[in-house]
Amino acid sequence: MATSTGRVTGTARDRAAGADDGARGRGRPRKAGPFRRATSQYWYAWAMVAPVVVVTAVLIGWPLVRGVYLSLTDATEATMGRTIGVNVIPSTYEFVGFGNYVDILTSGVFWEKLTWTVVWTVACVALHYGLGLGLAMMLNRRLRFRSFYRLLLILPWAIPGFVAAFIWRYLYNSDFGVINAMLRAAGLGGVGWLDDPTTAKIAVIAVNVWVGVPFMMVALLGGLQSIPAELYEAAEVDGATPMQRFRHITIPGLRTVSSTVVLLGTIWTFNMFPLIFLITGGGPGSATEILVTYAYREAFTGIRNYSGSAAWGVIILLLLVVMALVYRRALRRQGEVW
Amino acid sequence: MSTATAEPARPRRARGRDDRSVGGSILLHATLIVASIISIFPIVWLVLTSLKPRDGWLSTELKIFDQPSLDNYVRVLTETGFPTWLLNSVIVAGLTTVIGVFLASTTGYAISRFRFPGYRGVMWMLLVTQMFPVAILIVPLYNLMAGLGLLNQIPGLVIAYMTVAVPFCAWMMKGYFDSIPREIDQAGMIDGLTPFGTFWRVILPLARPSIAVTAFYSFMTAWGEVAYASVFMTGEDTRTLAVGLQQFVGQHWSDWGLLTASAVLIALPAAVVFLLVQRHLVAGLTAGATKS
Numbered sequence: 001m002a003t004s005t006g007r008v009t010g011t012a013r014d015r016a017a018g019a020d021d022g023a024r025g026r027g028r029p030r031k032a033g034p035f036r037r038a039t040s041q042y043w044y045a046w047a048m049v050a051p052v053v054v055v056t057a058v059l060i061g062w063p064l065v066r067g068v069y070l071s072l073t074d075a076t077e078a079t080m081g082r083t084i085g086v087n088v089i090p091s092t093y094e095f096v097g098f099g100n101y102v103d104i105l106t107s108g109v110f111w112e113k114l115t116w117t118v119v120w121t122v123a124c125v126a127l128h129y130g131l132g133l134g135l136a137m138m139l140n141r142r143l144r145f146r147s148f149y150r151l152l153l154i155l156p157w158a159i160p161g162f163v164a165a166f167i168w169r170y171l172y173n174s175d176f177g178v179i180n181a182m183l184r185a186a187g188l189g190g191v192g193w194l195d196d197p198t199t200a201k202i203a204v205i206a207v208n209v210w211v212g213v214p215f216m217m218v219a220l221l222g223g224l225q226s227i228p229a230e231l232y233e234a235a236e237v238d239g240a241t242p243m244q245r246f247r248h249i250t251i252p253g254l255r256t257v258s259s260t261v262v263l264l265g266t267i268w269t270f271n272m273f274p275l276i277f278l279i280t281g282g283g284p285g286s287a288t289e290i291l292v293t294y295a296y297r298e299a300f301t302g303i304r305n306y307s308g309s310a311a312w313g314v315i316i317l318l319l320l321v322v323m324a325l326v327y328r329r330a331l332r333r334q335g336e337v338w
Numbered sequence: 339m340s341t342a343t344a345e346p347a348r349p350r351r352a353r354g355r356d357d358r359s360v361g362g363s364i365l366l367h368a369t370l371i372v373a374s375i376i377s378i379f380p381i382v383w384l385v386l387t388s389l390k391p392r393d394g395w396l397s398t399e400l401k402i403f404d405q406p407s408l409d410n411y412v413r414v415l416t417e418t419g420f421p422t423w424l425l426n427s428v429i430v431a432g433l434t435t436v437i438g439v440f441l442a443s444t445t446g447y448a449i450s451r452f453r454f455p456g457y458r459g460v461m462w463m464l465l466v467t468q469m470f471p472v473a474i475l476i477v478p479l480y481n482l483m484a485g486l487g488l489l490n491q492i493p494g495l496v497i498a499y500m501t502v503a504v505p506f507c508a509w510m511m512k513g514y515f516d517s518i519p520r521e522i523d524q525a526g527m528i529d530g531l532t533p534f535g536t537f538w539r540v541i542l543p544l545a546r547p548s549i550a551v552t553a554f555y556s557f558m559t560a561w562g563e564v565a566y567a568s569v570f571m572t573g574e575d576t577r578t579l580a581v582g583l584q585q586f587v588g589q590h591w592s593d594w595g596l597l598t599a600s601a602v603l604i605a606l607p608a609a610v611v612f613l614l615v616q617r618h619l620v621a622g623l624t625a626g627a628t629k630s
Contacts, residue, residue, distance in 0.1 A: 042455065044533040048448035049460055051441050052504055059501045060467055063478035070477065135373060138366055145367075151613070152374035155381060158612035160562035162580045163601045166587065167384045170594050178383055210380070218616065267468060274564040278584070299477050300569055306477045313477075317470060324465070 071100055071311035077304035093307070100311035109286075109294075110315075117270065117290040120205065124269045127209045129262060132216025137250075139217070140224045150221075157214035165278035168207045169194075172279075197287035200280050204288050208275055212268075216261055223257035224250070259331050267320060291316050381605075388598035410599035420600055422575060423582035426492065430578055431560035433496045438503040438556040439549060445504075446511025447537050451523065467505040475501065480569060490573045498566045503556040510555065514548035515541065551618040554611060561608065579604055 075093035104110045139150055156164065171177050172193040180190035193203045227249065235245045273292050276282060282289035282297060289297070291312065299309030358366070389406045392413070414420045449460055479498055480489075488494030518541060526536040542549070564580045571577050579600075586597040 042452065045448045045452035045454040046456070048444040048534075048537070049454075049456070052445040052508060053460065053463070055441060055500055055504060056463060056467060059479070059497060060470065060475065063475045063482060064470075066478040066481075067475065135370075138370055141366070143366065143370075149370045149374055153370075153377050154613075154616060155609070156377055157616070158609035159381065159605050160558065160608055162562050162564050162583065163605050164380075166583060166597055166601055167380045169587070170387070170598065171380055171383065173594075176594070210377070214377070274562070274580075277564060296476065296565060306481075310477055313475070321466065 067310045068314055070307050071314050072097060073307050074099070075307040075310075077306070096307075100307055101315070104308070104311055104315065113286075113289060113291050113294050116201070116288070120201075120208075120290055121266060121269045123205050124208045124212065124272075125262060125265045127205070128212045128216045128265055128269075129258075131209065131213045133220050133254075135213070135217045136220040136224055139221055154214045154218060156210050157218075159211075161211065161274045162278055164207065164211050165275050168203075168210075169279050172203055194280050195284055197284055200284060200288050204276055204279055207279060208269065208272060211275070212265065216265065219257055219261045220254060223254045227253035259327075263324065263327055266323070270316075270320060291319075384598050384605075385602055387594065388602045390595065392595055410595040411603070414596050414599045414603070418596060418600075419574065419577065419582055419585075420579075420603075423577050423579045424603075426571075426576060427561060427579040430492055430495050430499070431557045433492070434499045434503055434560040435553050435556040437496070438500060438507055439553050441500075441504050442507035442552055442556075443511050443542065443545070443549065444537070445508040447515050447541060449508070450512045450515035451520070464505045464509050467501070468509070470501075476565060476569060479566075483570060489570055490576045492576070495567060495570050495578070496560075498570065499556075499560045499563065502563070503559045506559075507552045507556055510552055511545070511548060514545055518544055547618050551615050554615050558608065558612075561604075 072095060073093045074096045075091070079091060079093040135153060139146060139153075143149075159167070171179050174180055174190055174192045174195065177193070179193065184190055191199060194200045231249050231253075232245060235249060240248070270290075271292050272290070273296065276288055276290055276293050277296070280288045282293050286294065295309045295312035295316065298305050298312060388410050389408070390410070391405050391407045392409050445460070445464075448454075449457060449464075479501075483489050483494045483498070486494075488497070522540060522544070523536050526540040527533070531539065562580060563578075567578045567581045568584075571581055583597060583600060586593050586600070
């Protein structure tokens with residue numbers, strides 16, 4: 001026991017020390033096959049990663065493969081195999097190749113939803129980032145009541161998403177909502193916020209901005225505080241204007257944080273299911289339905305169209321993966337490593 | 339006017355970061371006050387509405403206080419399924435947190451410390467799974483759960499939440515482990531600990547703040563999730579809060595009094611814990627990117 005522990009510790013120490021500087025293979029004169037050597041070198045790392053890899057493979061990998069397969073069939077609620085009591089009804093759906101994809105890509109509804117999803121994502125992320133950066137820069141100055149402002153501004157983040165959605169639905173309520181009550185008190189007429197496509201779109205964007213700005217603000221504030229003050233002092237001595245300091249110190253100093261939060265923000269907003277689902281339910285009509293909520297509705301309302309919904313899902317995933325790849329590549333070109 | 343000329347000719351200096359005019363200060367405070375009001379108004383209004391009497395929300399006028407009462411809270415706790423939903427939510431979120439944090443921390447440690455074959459693959463997997471839209475997994479998962487008889491069962495929902503919580507938490511834990519010096523691991527190993535021993539007895543205790551944040555994140559993910567819960571948990575007894583609350587404001591009948599009271603009950607504990615951990619939360623979120 002003692003000897004075996006000793007050996008493992010020895011290798012482990014070598015590995016930990018040499019993990020970065022490429023000192024692998026040092027101090028192991030014994031000849032072994034490449035597979036055995038790799039196993040003895042890395043078994044603990046693999047053992048630690050294994051649970052997540054297994055869980056991911058079973059719960060994401062398998063459903064993903066099956067989702068892709070379903071998207072190539074004509075499975076609906078009617079053709080899907082199921083068990084009712086003791087009767088087992090076999091599946092009757094068939095393989096239809098890329099039929100679902102052709103249907104979706106040639107339908108107007110896809111392009112309509114895609115356009116709105118892109119508008120929604122770009123508008124939300126731009127407002128999140130712009131307002132978040134503005135507030136962060138204000139909070140980064142010497143200022144009375146700074147931590148008090150910070151606390152108030154961060155509160156929306158503390159509210160669970162579905163609660164926020166319900167709060168705002170009540171605020172927007174055309175008869176009893178406080179927004180219309182204020183408008184009426186000011187002598188203006190009430191607006192049916194969620195009844196008209198345009199105002200409904202503005203309304204959901206406003207809610208998402210309310211929900212998302214605190215995260216950006218806090219993340220960017222952390223970034224701002226990590227920029228050394230000496231840089232600003234040196235720039236001041238050299239006579240740089242506030243605008244120049246912003247462009248040449250603040251923006252480059254925030255780059256790593258910005259790139260992460262913008263990527264995360266884009267993914268989150270693109271997939272922002274609960275807000276739209278709970279505030280407008282996609283309505284009026286399907287005006288505020290983004291790709292994700294549309295695919296969900298497709299799968300779980302009316303005659304459940306499993307295959308169509310899976311095809312929507314695959315398309316959404318491809319869009320996001322392509323976006324992330326392009327984004328990562330753009331970052332790498334700027335000297336970012338990952 | 340004479341003072342201006344009497345002043346020795348000081349070199350013209352660009353305005354520093356922290357000196358600003360009185361007008362500038364007023365503008366700064368005014369902007370922050372407006373932003374703060376926008377940020378807390380909905381929450382304040384929620385609390386005020388919940389304190390109105392039974393049909394107080396059915397008012398078309400602006401009334402800030404209107405015979406405050408706890409009527410809505412009493413009704414939520416005694417006349418609705420709220421206590422059951424709350425219990426379900428707590429169980430689901432609690433299980434998700436415990437399992438999620440354990441899986442995430444081992445993975446986070448491995449990808450932070452070791453460069454092993456498959457390292458890049460794991461990193462990509464963690465990033466890509468974060469962008470999986472609900473829509474692509476929900477149908478296959480639904481069928482999988484139906485096949486295993488896990489629909490309307492708490493374990494089924496917990497398993498589904500693993501797919502959401504684990505990748506992101508592993509990412510956050512990695513960021514934190516990166517900030518713990520490697521020398522500490524090496525010292526542990528020199529003292530005769532195995533790699534697992536080092537992780538369990540040296541590094542994990544050091545990572546306690548990060549574990550708290552990760553736990554909180556998993557908890558909130560499960561606490562506020564809507565899509566899976568709406569589809570998987572349809573029975574009256576197995577609803578979670580996010581599903582149950584939809585009952586209060588349905589198509590044909592709505593009672594915003596009940597809704598606002600339960601929203602306050604849900605948001606209050608979450609907000610308190612959140613405010614305690616939020617500093618670490620941001621550090622954890624961004625560390626993964628800045629350190630790698």
